[in-house]
Amino acid sequence: MxxxxxxxxxxxxxxxxxxxxxxxxxxxxxxxxPMLWELSTxxxxxxxxxxxxxxxxxxxxxxxxxxxxVAQTIPIWHFxxxxxxxxxxxxxxxxxxxxxxxxxxxxxxxRGRRLVTGLFLSTLVLPGEVTIxxxxxxxxxxxxxxxxxxxxxxxxxxxxxVLLIRNAFRSIPDELEDAAVIDGANVWQRIRYIGLPNVKGxxxxxxxxxxxxxxxxxxxPLLVLQSPNxxxxxxxxxxxQGEFSxxxxxxxxxxxxxxxxxxxxxxxxxxxxxxxxxxGAIKG
Amino acid sequence: MKAHRWYTPWLLVVPALAFLGAFSLWPAIxxxxxSFTNVHTLTGGRFIGAANYTRLWHxxxxxxxxxxxxxxxAVCVPLLTFLPLLLAMLVQRTLPFMGFFxxxxxxxxxASAVTVALIWQWLLDDRGLVNDLATEVGVVxxxxxxxxxxxxxxxxxxxLTVWKGLGYYMVLYLSALGNVRRELHEAAAxxxxxxxxxxxxxxxxxxxxxxxxxxxxxxxxxxxxxxELYILGGSTxxxxxxxxxxxxxxxxxxxGFDGQLGYASALSVLLFVLTAVPLIxxxxxxxxxxx
Numbered sequence: 001m002x003x004x005x006x007x008x009x010x011x012x013x014x015x016x017x018x019x020x021x022x023x024x025x026x027x028x029x030x031x032x033x034p035m036l037w038e039l040s041t042x043x044x045x046x047x048x049x050x051x052x053x054x055x056x057x058x059x060x061x062x063x064x065x066x067x068x069x070v071a072q073t074i075p076i077w078h079f080x081x082x083x084x085x086x087x088x089x090x091x092x093x094x095x096x097x098x099x100x101x102x103x104x105x106x107x108x109x110x111r112g113r114r115l116v117t118g119l120f121l122s123t124l125v126l127p128g129e130v131t132i133x134x135x136x137x138x139x140x141x142x143x144x145x146x147x148x149x150x151x152x153x154x155x156x157x158x159x160x161x162v163l164l165i166r167n168a169f170r171s172i173p174d175e176l177e178d179a180a181v182i183d184g185a186n187v188w189q190r191i192r193y194i195g196l197p198n199v200k201g202x203x204x205x206x207x208x209x210x211x212x213x214x215x216x217x218x219x220x221p222l223l224v225l226q227s228p229n230x231x232x233x234x235x236x237x238x239x240x241q242g243e244f245s246x247x248x249x250x251x252x253x254x255x256x257x258x259x260x261x262x263x264x265x266x267x268x269x270x271x272x273x274x275x276x277x278x279x280g281a282i283k284g
Numbered sequence: 285m286k287a288h289r290w291y292t293p294w295l296l297v298v299p300a301l302a303f304l305g306a307f308s309l310w311p312a313i314x315x316x317x318x319s320f321t322n323v324h325t326l327t328g329g330r331f332i333g334a335a336n337y338t339r340l341w342h343x344x345x346x347x348x349x350x351x352x353x354x355x356x357x358a359v360c361v362p363l364l365t366f367l368p369l370l371l372a373m374l375v376q377r378t379l380p381f382m383g384f385f386x387x388x389x390x391x392x393x394x395a396s397a398v399t400v401a402l403i404w405q406w407l408l409d410d411r412g413l414v415n416d417l418a419t420e421v422g423v424v425x426x427x428x429x430x431x432x433x434x435x436x437x438x439x440x441x442x443x444l445t446v447w448k449g450l451g452y453y454m455v456l457y458l459s460a461l462g463n464v465r466r467e468l469h470e471a472a473a474x475x476x477x478x479x480x481x482x483x484x485x486x487x488x489x490x491x492x493x494x495x496x497x498x499x500x501x502x503x504x505x506x507x508x509x510x511x512e513l514y515i516l517g518g519s520t521x522x523x524x525x526x527x528x529x530x531x532x533x534x535x536x537x538x539x540g541f542d543g544q545l546g547y548a549s550a551l552s553v554l555l556f557v558l559t560a561v562p563l564i565x566x567x568x569x570x571x572x573x574x575x
């Protein structure tokens with residue numbers, strides 16, 4: 001699609017470009033500068049002065065020593081496994097549970113459908129922190145206190161995900177599904193061959209967001225977990241801070257172990273994320 | 285024509301409904317009930333009327349938390365409503381590397397609050413990068429106690445929240461900007477309106493709905509602040525215990541083996557009232573304006 005461009009409005013002047021890219025680079029520096037500084041600190045050897053009044057971005061003798069050191073002090077790789085487990089449970093639960101409910105609410109007629117949709121909507125005005133104490137009591141009574149299942153459980157089917165997926169299913173034209181019904185396709189076949197292929201965009205957004213939410217969550221695992229070997233990365237790191245107030249290099253190494261995987265994952269999947277977010281905005 | 289059996293929809297909905305009931309609806313009711321009791325984590329409790337609520341009124345830390353939250357809102361709402369819009373305008377045009385900038389600007393959103401707070405803690409340390417550079421340039425002669433002073437700590441946490449939120453609201457504005465009609469910009473340009481005037485008279489009115497939504501979202505998230513303060517100031521809420529938020533107090537009272545679930549629940553009800561009431565009022569006003 002070519003649009004007629006009015007030169008006055010759209011012209012890319014060298015000055016305009018320079019200003020734009022300068023501004024972008026300043027923001028870039030503010031955004032990832034702190035992260036790069038932390039990365040650099042994590043690679044500095046114990047013999048290099050990290051407090052120097054003339055800051056050095058590039059470590060003089062880069063070393064992975066600090067990563068060994070942090071793993072010797074807390075079982076950080078085990079914490080990472082715990083975080084992955086919680087995140088995978090969150091992604092799986094939402095993809096299955098929220099998709100099933102979203103489909104039924106969008107495409108199947110049944111008594112009580114509006115009431116059920118209303119219930120899901122009503123919890124959106126309820127910040128999660130409001131119910132966290134009572135949730136903690138519930139999870140403890142169910143016998144999942146101080147366990148990774150207990151950490152994962154409340155986030156496994158999110159109301160917002162049910163509603164997002166429901167909206168995506170609603171935008172499929174009725175004729176498509178009516179034709180399948182006439183051809184004798186049952187509900188499972190219609191979900192499999194008509195529903196799912198049309199909501200892939202929002203499913204990838206839900207999957208990415210659930211993974212990040214679980215990986216980053218702090219308050220809830222902090223409440224639920226007590227045993228030192230069951231901690232997730234975020235909670236483990238918050239304890240590391242107390243033990244290591246003396247050495248910023250080790251804390252930096254721990255921080256990088258939590259930070260780098262999620263950023264890499266996002267950078268790889270960002271295409272699907274931004275595309276899905278765009279689709280969601282259009283279909284509303 | 286029979287499209288499905290009567291129980292099929294329920295089969296699909298029940299798992300999600302069970303989770304909603306167990307982890308949202310019941311906890312909401314239970315929080316209200318608990319707030320009138322003195323239940324502790326390990327011991328049961330009994331009905332004590334409104335005692336928790338009178339205690340709220342006399343809790344000096346709660347007043348600190350409310351003052352902090354108001355300051356949080358006063359700084360975050362204007363900054364995070366305005367700056368991400370500018371940022372979205374910078375990355376909106378199809379020019380080389382825009383995808384790269386967009387993705388990297390989103391990095392602080394993806395990173396967990398714990399990791400970025402640890403990163404900032406090192407930056408703002410007495411002997412950290414910020415103080416080094418400031419001393420080097422000669423802006424200050426003595427290290428600034430960002431993480432020790434009651435107010436500096438609060439404003440450091442606010443700055444961190446703004447830094448972390450920029451990318452999130454940028455993405456919301458990006459889809460709104462996509463819907464601003466190009467023809468309007470072109471017409472304005474033909475009429476001789478410069479960049480600044482087009483921003484005020486075309487772009488801003490075009491994204492007004494999003495601006496309102498964004499400022500509400502920021503207000504609500506300012507009410508829910510926790511991790512930034514907890515990591516930067518430590519589990520006590522700064523040296524004097526004054527750098528706390530409502531969620532901070534809920535965690536402090538409700539956690540551990542001797543957690544005071546009753547009092548923490550009263551705090552939770554207060555949090556709900558302070559968050560939901562403005563939301564409902566805004567929604568009403570909005571509906572009246574449209575109707």
